[in-house]
Amino acid sequence: MKMNRREAMLFSASAMLFAATSTRLAAQGAESVVRFAPHAALRVLDPVTTSAYVTRNHAYLVYDTLFAVDSNYAPQPQMVDSWEMSDDGLNWTFTLRDGLAFHDGAPVTAEDVIASIRRWWQVDVVGLRLQSVTEELTADDETSFSFRLSEPFGAMLEALARSSSIPLFVMPKRIADLDPSTMLEEVIGSGPYRFLAEEFRPGVSWSYIRNEDYVPRSEPADGLAGGKVPRVERIDTIWFPSPDTAISALQNNELDIIETVSPDRRIMLQGTDMQLVERASPTASTIRFNWSQPPFNDVRLRKAVQMVVSQLDYLDIGVGDPEAYQTCGALFGCGTPLETDAGYTDGSLENLEAAKELVAESDYDGETVIIITPGDVASFSALAPLTQQLLTELGIKSEIETMEWSSFLDRRSSTDPVAEGGWNVAHAVFDRIDLVSPLGNMNFDARGNEGYTGFVDDPETEELKTQYQREPDPEKQKAIAEEMQKRAYDQVFYIPLGTYHQYTALRPEVTDFVNAPVTVVYSLDKA
Amino acid sequence: MLRLVALRILSSVPVMFIVAVIVFGLLRLSPGDPAVILAGDSATPEAIAALRQQLGLDQPLPIQFVTWLAGVATGDFGQSILSRMPVLALIFDRLEATLVLAVSAIIITVLIAVPLGAIAAWRHNSWIDRAVMALSVAGFSVPAFVIGYLLMLFFSVKWELLPVQGYVSPFADPGGAVRHLILPSVTLALVFMALIARVTRSSLLEVLNQDFVRTARAKGNSQRRVLWRHALPNAAVPIITVIGIGIAMLISGVVVTESVFNIPGIGRLTIDAILARDYPVVQGLMLFFALIYVGVNLLIDIAYIIVDPRIRY
Numbered sequence: 001m002k003m004n005r006r007e008a009m010l011f012s013a014s015a016m017l018f019a020a021t022s023t024r025l026a027a028q029g030a031e032s033v034v035r036f037a038p039h040a041a042l043r044v045l046d047p048v049t050t051s052a053y054v055t056r057n058h059a060y061l062v063y064d065t066l067f068a069v070d071s072n073y074a075p076q077p078q079m080v081d082s083w084e085m086s087d088d089g090l091n092w093t094f095t096l097r098d099g100l101a102f103h104d105g106a107p108v109t110a111e112d113v114i115a116s117i118r119r120w121w122q123v124d125v126v127g128l129r130l131q132s133v134t135e136e137l138t139a140d141d142e143t144s145f146s147f148r149l150s151e152p153f154g155a156m157l158e159a160l161a162r163s164s165s166i167p168l169f170v171m172p173k174r175i176a177d178l179d180p181s182t183m184l185e186e187v188i189g190s191g192p193y194r195f196l197a198e199e200f201r202p203g204v205s206w207s208y209i210r211n212e213d214y215v216p217r218s219e220p221a222d223g224l225a226g227g228k229v230p231r232v233e234r235i236d237t238i239w240f241p242s243p244d245t246a247i248s249a250l251q252n253n254e255l256d257i258i259e260t261v262s263p264d265r266r267i268m269l270q271g272t273d274m275q276l277v278e279r280a281s282p283t284a285s286t287i288r289f290n291w292s293q294p295p296f297n298d299v300r301l302r303k304a305v306q307m308v309v310s311q312l313d314y315l316d317i318g319v320g321d322p323e324a325y326q327t328c329g330a331l332f333g334c335g336t337p338l339e340t341d342a343g344y345t346d347g348s349l350e351n352l353e354a355a356k357e358l359v360a361e362s363d364y365d366g367e368t369v370i371i372i373t374p375g376d377v378a379s380f381s382a383l384a385p386l387t388q389q390l391l392t393e394l395g396i397k398s399e400i401e402t403m404e405w406s407s408f409l410d411r412r413s414s415t416d417p418v419a420e421g422g423w424n425v426a427h428a429v430f431d432r433i434d435l436v437s438p439l440g441n442m443n444f445d446a447r448g449n450e451g452y453t454g455f456v457d458d459p460e461t462e463e464l465k466t467q468y469q470r471e472p473d474p475e476k477q478k479a480i481a482e483e484m485q486k487r488a489y490d491q492v493f494y495i496p497l498g499t500y501h502q503y504t505a506l507r508p509e510v511t512d513f514v515n516a517p518v519t520v521v522y523s524l525d526k527a
Numbered sequence: 528m529l530r531l532v533a534l535r536i537l538s539s540v541p542v543m544f545i546v547a548v549i550v551f552g553l554l555r556l557s558p559g560d561p562a563v564i565l566a567g568d569s570a571t572p573e574a575i576a577a578l579r580q581q582l583g584l585d586q587p588l589p590i591q592f593v594t595w596l597a598g599v600a601t602g603d604f605g606q607s608i609l610s611r612m613p614v615l616a617l618i619f620d621r622l623e624a625t626l627v628l629a630v631s632a633i634i635i636t637v638l639i640a641v642p643l644g645a646i647a648a649w650r651h652n653s654w655i656d657r658a659v660m661a662l663s664v665a666g667f668s669v670p671a672f673v674i675g676y677l678l679m680l681f682f683s684v685k686w687e688l689l690p691v692q693g694y695v696s697p698f699a700d701p702g703g704a705v706r707h708l709i710l711p712s713v714t715l716a717l718v719f720m721a722l723i724a725r726v727t728r729s730s731l732l733e734v735l736n737q738d739f740v741r742t743a744r745a746k747g748n749s750q751r752r753v754l755w756r757h758a759l760p761n762a763a764v765p766i767i768t769v770i771g772i773g774i775a776m777l778i779s780g781v782v783v784t785e786s787v788f789n790i791p792g793i794g795r796l797t798i799d800a801i802l803a804r805d806y807p808v809v810q811g812l813m814l815f816f817a818l819i820y821v822g823v824n825l826l827i828d829i830a831y832i833i834v835d836p837r838i839r840y
Contacts, residue, residue, distance in 0.1 A: 041799065043607075043609040043610045043799075043803070044565060044609050044610070045610075049565065049566070049578070050565055050566055050570075051566065051567030051568060051569040051570055052567045052568075123570075123571070123574050125571070165567070165569045166569075179577075179581075180574070180577070181574070181577035181578045181580070181581040182581055183611055185611050200610075201620060201791060202609065202610035202612060202617070203610075203791075203795070203796070203799050204621075204791035204795075205791070238693075238789070240692070240789050241786040241789070241795065242786050242787055242789065244676065245679070245691060245692050245786075245787060245788065245789050246789075248679055248680070248683060248684050248691045248692075249691040249692050249789070251684055252683050252684055252687065252690065252691045254690060254691055254692060254693070376802075403558065404559075404802060405564075405802065406559040406560075406563070406564045406802055406803060406804050407557075407558040407559045409559075409560075409563045409564060409568065410558055410559045410560045410563045410564075411558065413560075413563055413572065413575065421558075434569070442569050449572075450571070450572060450573070451571070451572075452569065452571070
């Protein structure tokens with residue numbers, strides 16, 4: 001068949017029209033599907049092996065938890081129906097609620113829960129503490145299990161409600177019996193959605209279908225607690241390496257929800273009919289010092305830096321939009337039950353002379369300190385140059401070494417001297433959900449070289465944490481947390497740089513979004 | 528020709544071995560530890576050490592190398608450290624998208640760039656020549672992501688004519704595949720069009736001054752026939768070389784276009800694997816790319832023989 005030029009043009013126009021029409025039709029036909037763009041690509045399926053947020057969020061769809069925190073960060077029962085503590089606080093008994101079943105049809109039993117706890121408490125910092133005081137963990141019957149402890153553990157519900165890095169997800173015993181360093185390859189949970197293993201394309205896309213047998217709690221959804229009601233039949237998750245493409249796809253009805261829109265990209269959606277929700281867990285940046293190596297093993301030098309660091313400077317430069325950020329001196333998070341300003345005073349260059357005197361008193365002998373920073377993570381980009389400028393003002397020589405994220409993580413975990421590949425100053429970024437618990441907040445890991453990066457070595461803080469975990473009274477727990485915060489400021493564990501919001505964007509027809517401290521999409525519906 | 532093919536296949540074995548040694552060595556020398564990345568930002572040193580042991584990363588390097596090479600020799604490229612999926616399955620899962628994208632971009636490129644270059648050479652020093660050269664400089668200078676986002680802004684977001692992102696297999700849905708391929712292939716083609724138009728022009732300019740072209744004209748051939756039947760085939764060798772290298776470059780280097788249009792291809796797999804220090808996947812991909820270059824070079828040599836029978840190996 002031959003076409004003349006006019007026919008060819010007509011054919012092209014028809015093809016374009018067909019293309020446009022069928023794109024819209026395809027979108028309209030997919031009403032029981034939610035298309036979700038997460039903040040990162042899912043590659044690791046095991047929520048115990050890794051503390052990556054994307055794996056955690058995936059796990060919230062597939063697995064259920066014994067307890068979960070509500071929007072006020074208070075633990076509420078999720079899989080558990082009832083529980084009791086003995087008068088001496090040494091015996092705890094829990095009973096699972098009725099109707100719990102794994103995706104393979106098997107009922108959830110106390111043995112499954114015990115195996116899941118045993119796998120979890122080998123890797124989670126709060127779990128390790130619970131493990132250390134547990135003398136016996138036994139199944140009383142099919143749905144009840146008990147802890148017998150060597151000493152009271154007032155933070156029991158807080159531990160079982162761990163919501164982030166790393167939550168206690170319940171898996172079948174045959175899977176949970178695996179060593180935590182052996183990654184599980186079978187994804188069977190009892191949560192509101194089933195993972196479609198055959199559709200898993202690591203780093204590309206992954207999907208879930210509704211667990212028709214899931215029995216949600218009767219309470220309304222509140223944070224991560226309450227009824228998880230799976231409304232749409234299917235959730236298709238698509239990873240977008242380019243956030244700008246994701247925003248265009250949302251506008252073009254190729255996506256329903258974007259988990260994270262940064263403050264500077266928010267403007268792209270303003271003036272459209274898209275919903276923009278401030279995420280419930282704001283982001284907190286920090287400066288960390290390497291305690292294991294000179295010169296920041298000297299508290300006077302750390303204090304000197306603390307005296308000149310102004311949160312507002314970092315927020316203005318790093319975030320820019322005053323509507324999206326707030327200064328916050330509460331190390332367990334602003335707007336949380338343990339919020340306090342104890343020990344906090346924001347620094348300023350007005351303190352420069354006094355800070356210089358501290359530098360002179362310290363053991364700093366003019367060596368060049370190394371600031372390491374990842375060049376491929378936008379949230380870190382403004383931090384290192386500003387920190388370097390402050391060090392220069394203080395008369396501390398410094399050099400920034402930029403690397404990509406994986407090298408950064410590797411380098412930051414090193415306790416070696418700088419000459420052998422170590423570091424002096426780095427930055428870290430947390431979601432607020434990871435700050436709320438004095439036992440789980442990694443910034444309070446004071447176990448020295450055995451602990452979190454920065455290698456804070458402070459037995460007094462570890463003792464305060466032990467007091468906190470023993471204490472059942474929330475008021476007394478709060479008083480201990482205050483002491484911990486004062487100690488952290490006094491010894492300069494790290495310097496908080498304020499918090500800023502990120503946003504979740506949804507198409508106008510998406511409803512029932514639960515703005516929890518962890519992004520969960522199990523409740524979404526489409527009008 | 529069969530001898531050429533056999534020789535090339537034989538010579539590719541030491542090439543692949545050298546690539547394997549270099550890739551393995553470079554990866555292990557570069558900073559970054561897959562166990563640290565896998566465990567995540569908040570992992571304790573004990574958890575990282577346990578993972579390293581579990582993954583066999585605590586073994587001496589020669590043992591790791593021999594274990595991997597023995598697997599490769601039997602067709603087992605290992606498993607991804609992160610997803611635990613077989614490396615070959617990951618590569619083949621991503622290969623189709625990249626191949627389809629590269630081939631469609633090359634087709635667009637050849638259909639447009641070769642005639643443009645030929646016309647520019649034929650109208651040497653005219654406004655057409657200057658316009659083609661100016662366009663090719665622009666095409667070469669503007670980064671692919673700028674072109675991609677501009678096309679996306681107008682054709683997808685503003686006019687809603689084409690999808691923003693994704694890949695649809697032409698074997699599953701030919702219409703959907705075409706719609707999804709238009710913007711990324713045009714983006715990719717614009718850069719290569721510039722290169723191929725310039726090579727076509729310079730190669731033709733050289734041929735057009737040769738005696739046989741003058742003879743063809745003297746024999747009364749039409750201008751069109753002289754250009755397309757006599758000059759262009761004789762200028763084809765450098766053009767084929769650039770197209771061939773372009774195909775290999777496209778397969779291994781389309782990461783920007785794949786990222787902009789969210790196409791799950793080989794380029795993205797490579798970058799992701801490198802950033803995550805997913806050693807088995809990076810090693811498998813590098814061997815695969817080496818194989819692609821060897822194969823494309825062989826095809827180019829065969830094409831030389833076809834277009835110019837004087838060439839002997």
